[in-house]
Amino acid sequence: MDTIFHKIIRRELPADIVFEDEHVIGFRDIAPQAPVHILFVPKTVDIATLDDLQPSQAGIVGRLALAAAAYARREGYAADGYRIVMNCNDHGGQTVFQIHLHLLAGAPLGRFGT
Ligand code: 5GP
Numbered sequence: 044m045d046t047i048f049h050k051i052i053r054r055e056l057p058a059d060i061v062f063e064d065e066h067v068i069g070f071r072d073i074a075p076q077a078p079v080h081i082l083f084v085p086k087t088v089d090i091a092t093l094d095d096l097q098p099s100q101a102g103i104v105g106r107l108a109l110a111a112a113a114y115a116r117r118e119g120y121a122a123d124g125y126r127i128v129m130n131c132n133d134h135g136g137q138t139v140f141q142i143h144l145h146l147l148a149g150a151p152l153g154r155f156g157t
Pocket residue numbers: 047056058059070071072073074075082129130136137138139140
């Protein structure tokens with residue numbers, strides 16, 4: 044697998060990287076859908092979609108969620124709140140096929156369907 048996100052992980056494509064640990068990288072979305080829009084991506088494991096996630100890989104999604112929560116806490120978004128989203132395949136609106144979590148924050152986001 045070689046996606047735009049793999050190029051960002053390898054520093055072949057510029058990105059505004061705001062979080063990184065051993066397993067996860069977080070960088071600003073190029074087309075933000077909220078005042079704060081960060082993508083959290085696994086650095087060392089290739090998984091195209093949530094539908095491809097194996098039970099043995101469940102911890103990867105946990106790491107993405109914990110990275111998003113840690114970033115939100117660190118930057119002061121946790122008390123007001125935020126949204127995390129994972130798109131899967133065509134109807135989910137997925138466009139990059141390396142699993143990733145969106146963190147949306149910085150303003151009231153409204154409820155789904157309203
Ligand atoms: P998806 O639609 O697959 O859930 O999310 C992919 C996200 O990647 C989109 O929100 C899109 O704006 C973002 N994106 C696409 N290309 C780039 C890029 O080159 N750099 C960054 N930082 N984000 C990108």
